[in-house]
Amino acid sequence: MADHTTTMLIHATVIGTGATLVMDAWAMLRKRLLGVPALNYGMVGRWLAWLPRGRFHHQPIAATPSVRGEQAIGWIAHYLTGIAFAGILLGLWGLDWVRQPTLAPALIVGIGSVAAPFLLMQPAMGAGIAASRTPRPNLARLHSLVTHAVFGVGMYAAGWAARLIAYPGWSLA
Known part of the structure; x- marks a missing residue:
């Protein structure tokens, strides 16, 4: 039988990956029905690839030179972020939540996760806090x-x- 940490990691991976797939399906549906373009995770990959080179802030990220593999880096980061937020959900509500999932904790963490783009990603990529420069x-x-x-x-x-x-x-x- 797996230990507690392994069980948490397995559940976080399943839940985070599944939730990210749902989010990506929503992005495709939103594009098809509303004409809203999907996010370009290559820009996330570009931002991450420039971090070890000492560059955190970009004005805007699209003007920063591209990096080989940025699409793959961005998509991997996207799914790892989903897994991390599922880990937060399980860290706060425990494995009992998996035994009896309820909507409120998932929505609290899901909606709370918008703080990451509002306060970190968008400002770092030149869009300002909570997209204020868009x-x-x-x-x-x-x-x-x-x-x-x-x-x-x-x-x-x-x-x-x-x-x-x-x-x-x-x-x-």
Whole structure:
């Protein structure tokens, strides 16, 4: 039987990956239905690749020279971030949450995760705090909040999937 840490890591990986997949599906649907372009995770990869070179802030990131492998770096970081936030969910609510997933904790962490782009990623990439330097900051903020709420719903759904995998004798009721 796996120890507690291993069990937490496995559940965080399943839940975080599942929730990130839901978020990405939402981005594709949003693009198709609303014409809102999906995020370019290559820009995240570019930002991360420049960190070891001593560059944290970009004005804007698109003007910074590209880096080989930035798309892969960005997508890997995107999924690892989803796993990390699932780890936060499990760290706060414990493995009991996987045994009986509830929506509120997943939404709290999902919506709370919007602090990362608002306070770290967007300012570092030249978009300002909470997209304040973008052409339509309020619309950008709304899209971010909705997307992170969808991520929270994704954690809830992936929590149920993890429960059914880890505790197959349990029903959905």
